[in-house]
Amino acid sequence: MSEETLLSFILYKGPKPITLQSLPSMFIGGLDQLLQMRNVSQESLDNALKHYESGAYARTDSQSNLGSLNDLVQCYKHSIESEGGLAHCDLTHIILSINEMPQRKLQWSNAWDVTLLKLTSR
Secondary structure (H helix, E strand, O other): OOOOOOOOOOOOOOOOOOOOOOHHHHHHHHHHHHHHHOOOOHHHHHHHHOOOOOOOOOOOOOHHHHHHHHHHHHHHHHHHHHOOOOOOOOHHHHHHHHOOOEEHHHOOEEHHHHHHHHHHOO
């Protein structure tokens, strides 16, 4: 989840375990795929991804961000379970729908609108 935009997606790991070494490339791949699903231009994609040459991990010190993350996790869990689990759900549709939900933290805008605004204002 992006703290600024609340843009979120799920990394489905498959049979291989996620490690600290594999997570950055998985994240970049997931973000690239997510932005492509919304038909973001290649120029905007390149611009957005050029800042992710390395990754760092830390706990958040923001209760507000942690609350937003927990709310999004619950939305994903509910949506996946209501569609029959990971083996049966349309994960693309779920990700797109959750990012279209109005968010109080975003003054009732949604993650897509805020993200697209940030991408086009660079």
